[in-house]
Amino acid sequence: MPTDANRQFLDFEKPIKDLIDEIASMKHRQEKTKLDLSDTIQKLEQGILDKRKEITENLSSWQRVQLSRHPDRPYTLKYIDKMAENFVELYGDRNVKDDKAMVGGFASLGGETVMIIGQQKGINTKMRQMRNFGMANPEGYRKALRLMRLAEKFNKPVITLIDTPGAYPGLEAEERGQGEAIARNIYEMIRLKVPVICVIIGEGASGGALGIGVGDKVFMMENTWYTVISPESCSSILWRSWDKKEVAAEQLRLTADKMLGFGLIDGIIPEPVGGAHWDYDGAAQILKNYLIPVIKQLKEATPEERVNTRIEKFGKMGFWEEV
C-alpha cells in the first residue's frame, strides 16, 4: 500500500494530489509555528474523500480503463494476501515451465478451502518484466487448468481473478499453441464440476481474460473493463490510428455497468471510494464479503446442474435477427 508521499496520480486525479500536498504543507506549518491547524486539516481530509468520490462518479470509459491500470492498483496476490488465509502457492504446468504471469494455489476463504487463480502484474519495473506485464504464455493457461483440475479432484470451488492486457503475442507462445491453450481452458472450464467464480479485478482483455474467465458467476469490480480487444488495438485496426482509443473505449461499451446491462456479467463489485488503490484492505474485504455467499449458493446445486446452467448461460449470449 503506497503512502501519501509515494502515491502515483493519474491526470484526472490531480485535484486529489493538490489536496494531499496542501495537507502536508499545513502539517509542516503547524509543526513550525505550533499553531493549531487541525480544523483546516480535517476539512482538507474530508475534501479528499469528496474529491475521490466526485472523480469516480464522472469517469469516461477511457478514464475507467486508465483507473483499471492504475500503477498503485492491487493485483491478484495482494487480494489473496488480504482476503484469504493459509495460501499455498502452486507453481508450474508440469510440462514446460512456471509462468510468472499466472499465479494460483489453495487458500482458505472464510474458513473454506478454495483454489484461487489469477494473472499477476508486477509492482515495479523489475517485477513487471518478470510477470510479463500480466500477459500469460500457453504454459500459464495450462498451469491454470492444472490447478482447476486439482480443485475439481478435491471438490474445492475455483475463484479466478482476471487482470490482463491480453495473452502474450510472442513467437514461443505461438510455437507452444497459445490458441489451443486458451481454447482448452474455455472448453474445460465450462465443464468443470466444481463452482467457478470469475472476477475482473483490473483489465479483462479478450481471449487472454476469457482463458480463465468462464464461470457460474462472472463479476467485474467497479473500475475495470472487459471486452474483445484493448481500446488501443481496436483504434489501430478500426480507425487506422492509435489516437482514437478514447472513442474506441466508448464504442466498445467495456465498463462494468454496460456489461451488466448486456447480461454478459452477473454483478458489479464495489470498490473503496476513488478506487481500489486507495484502500487495499477495504477492497479485499468487500470482495471477500461478496464471494462467500455466492460460493455458498453455488454449492447448493449439483455439478450437473451447474455445468448445464453454465452452458445455457453462455449459450444465450449474442444478438441477431431472423429474416
Place this chain on the structure above:
Amino acid sequence: MAKQIEDFDANLAGEEGKTEETKSSWFKRIKKGINTKTSEKKETPEGLWVKCPDCSFICTVSELRESLFVCPKCTFHHRINSSEYYELLFDNNEFTELFENIRSKDYLEFTDLKPYKKRLEETWSKTDLKDSMRVAVGKVNGNDLVIACMDFEFIGGSLGSVMGEKFSRAVDYCILNKMPYMVISKSGGARMMESAFSLMQLAKTSGKLSQLSDAKLPYISLLTDPTFGGISASFGMLGDLNIAEPDALIGFAGPRVIKETIKKDLPPGFQRSEFILEHGFLDFIVPRKELKDKLAKVLLLLRN
C-alpha cells in the same frame, strides 16, 4: 517462398487488405463472373484470367476451378468460399442449407469510421451472404455430414453473434440427427463491432462442443488460410481432429502484432500449417484435392 506479412486486420475492419494475397475481391469479381448466368456467354475474356499470387502463373478461371482453385503450377491454394467448399465436398453438390435466415444486428450501434449497420448493409449488397458462416447438411462419399463453413469476404470471416448462433444450432442439429460435424475456418478473428458479445461466442461455442462430445459425435476442424484470434482460441483448435490445408496461415496473434512485440523478423514458415503440425497442434495436413476422400475415410473409420 518469402511471403509478405499479411494485413488481415484490414479485412476485420470490413475493408480489403493491401497485399496481393488479400486482394480476394479482385479474384472474386472474376470468379463471380463465372458463377453468374451471363458469364457463360464469355463476354469479357480478359476478366477470365487469373494470376497466381505466389508464382505468377496465369491460367483461366475454368482451368483453376477444375483444379479446385489450386494453382496448377505451384499448388498455391487460392482462398475459396463456402459455395466452393460445398461443391467440392458434398456428393453431386447436393446439400441443404440450414439456419440461413439468421443475420447480424447492430445491437450496440457501434460506429468506427462507418456505422456497423452501414457496413453490414454494404456487405449484404456486395455479396450473396447473410453473414460470415453458412451451415449445410449433405453427404460426403455417402457419409452424412454437417459442414459449417466461413466466408472470408464477409468482414474477414469474423466471429460474431451470428456465427456463434449458427454454430450452436448446427451442433443441436448434429445431436438430434446423430451426425458428425465439420467446421471449415477462414477468419481474422472476433468481430470487434460486436465487442464483448463476440468474445462470449468463444464460450458459447465451446459449451456446445462439450454437448457434442458427450453425444460421442465426431467434430472435425479444418483450418484454412487464414485462421486467427478467437477462432484458434476456441473451436478451431478443439477438433477431435484438427486438420489444415497446406501452407495456411494459422495462429492466435497475427504476424504483424508479434513482429511489433518481439521487434524481430519472423522465421520463414512461421505460423504456416507445416509449422503448426511440427509443433503438435494438427493431426494432418491435407491438400484440397485429397480433402474429400480423406475426410470420407476418416468418417467411415469413426463410424465402423
